[in-house]
Amino acid sequence: MKTIGFLSFGHWSPSTGSRTRSARDVLLQSIDLALAAEELGADGAYFRVHHFARQLASPFPLLAAVGTRTKRIEIGTGVIDMRYENPLYMAEDAGAADLISGGRLQLGISRGSPEQVIDGWRYFGYQPADGESDADLGRRHAEVLLDVLRGEGFAEPNPRPMFPNPPGLLRLEPHSEGLRERIWWGAGSNATAIWAAKLGMNLQSSTLKNDETGEPFHIQQAKQIRAYREAWAEAGHDRTPRVSVSRSIFPLVSDQDLAYFGRSAENADKVGYLDAQTRAIFGRSYAAEPDQLVAQLAEDEAIAEADTLLLTVPNQLGVDYNAHVIEAILTHVAPALGWR
Structure with a gap:
């Protein structure tokens, strides 16, 4: 059994064929798609965060x-770039969103990915400390966030406050109990997955990771997940962690599906460089008739290792089409693989 949700990057463009021609279009359609996914029986609505781009931020x-608007579905991110974040302000925002949703927030965070601008976090007022890299900056912000989400007091109260204070040191408000255990780290390497396990974060592993062994993507990702779980056990945490992987999966069940994805050229892994030093491997997409998809996905070791599957959706094709894709996977693919 798997938790199955969608992951939207939230693109918009005035180009021909785009159903999301503005930021308003993307925001409103994201809400509508989450509602449609919940009605179809999906488990999660997740959104990517990019700055300085025509995408969700x-x-x-x-x-x-x-x-x-929803009642049951998990709502989350995959992922928020912590290099840009004030972790205390973020804790307040996250606590409010979690309380509004009734404790359904699943917050994916990370050190970030290649950006639209050079060192964009500097425009937000952040920079690495002496001896730090920008990745260190993101991880430091993440550790502060985790600490304040525990809900323990740390701030010295004013002896003459405007409003009466409870006794002791003050914590951030609003505090949402349990949110600390619903923080996920988007790991691009085995080492950061192990680091996340030690800190008690769930694991998000996307369609991209450092190419550490030269093996196919799904095998490297499965090894990353196993290393994470081993580190989690060694850390002695008292709960079972969650692990998600992301995939682009398109069952070809209609003429429209064939027109969009019937000749997909992304049916193999790709290798490239994120920067001059970092060799990365990008996982393949899956587009085929349902019986072929079932056979292909059954061989994906990382999906087998994960408890949560996030389906990356082509949001610019509109709510109706993306709901169709989700329904096709839930109906034609998931049951045959034992995910439902």
């Missing part, structure tokens, strides 16, 4: 809005 207004 500030996630908490959207997550709160989705939380008011």
